[in-house]
Amino acid sequence: MPQHIPHAAHPDLQADCGNCSGLCCVALPFARSADFAANKAAGTPCGNLQDDFRCRIHERLRDSGYNGCTVFDCFGAGQKVSQVTFKGRSWREEPASARTMYEVFPVMRQLHELLRYAAEAMDLTAARPVAKDLRRAYDRIDALTRDSAGTLLAVDVPALRGEVNELLLRASELARAEVPGRKKNHRGADLMGARLRGAKLRGASLRGAYLIGADLSGADLRTADLIGADLRDANLCGADLTGALFLTQPQLNAARGDRTTRIPATLQRPDHWAA
Incomplete structure (x- = not known):
């Protein structure tokens, strides 16, 4: 890792x-x-x-x-x-x-x-x-x-x-490349409202992807590249974003999550997320 x-x-x-x-x-x-x-x-x-x-x-x-x-x-x-x-x-x-x-x-x-x-x-x-x-x-x-x-x-x-x-x-x-297995490439993809509950996206490229309103609850986003991804109103409840690449605080603030959402240690859990 x-x-x-x-x-x-x-x-x-x-x-x-x-x-x-x-x-x-x-x-x-x-x-x-x-x-x-x-x-x-x-x-x-x-x-x-x-x-x-x-x-x-x-x-x-x-x-x-x-x-x-x-x-x-x-x-x-x-x-x-x-x-x-x-x-x-x-x-x-x-x-x-x-x-x-x-x-x-x-x-x-x-x-x-x-x-x-x-x-x-x-x-x-x-x-x-x-x-x-x-x-x-x-x-x-x-x-x-x-x-x-x-x-x-x-x-x-x-x-x-x-x-x-x-x-x-x-x-x-x-x-x-250090993540084992084949990685998915969703760079710039239109995934607005997509049903990605529990999706295996570890090490995936989501650079610039449109994930507005997407259901990413329980998804594995470890070491995924999220630079420029639009996470407005995306459901991150229970998702694992440990080590996510280029994830910013504004992206988290724009999304929805809860206490089970795992985020990088360098970022803060938004106050408005569910307890």
């Missing part, structure tokens, strides 16, 4: 809202829907954002109709933009720079997401053949995140994502 060294050892890739000026609550737009109780334009502060940049309904977001907020994660991009790119100056203190902050934030978020995936791949013992390339990619992206706003806005994120994805794919292949 592939071994993981917890990528939780990278605290800068975890959101620290106390060191951010509420950028996700201002920079990003959302539309009234099942995920949001109201409309909000990009660059407009959410009505729930307080003067101290904290959310006044944070503890009851789901009950208040803001499910979308509970499945968002900036992977530490918010505090990087706030404290590094703009050196602790907020959009309230420097309104002239606010627009640039809002434009930089989504770029930074994508870069931090790539860093998060690269960090996890480097922690895989099976991925040692690509460890040096992953380290170079990580260091290059990390340096970009510490550069100026102008440099960040000039980054060709799709091209960079493509380069890193090749390394992540190779790392995934190496890790899943």
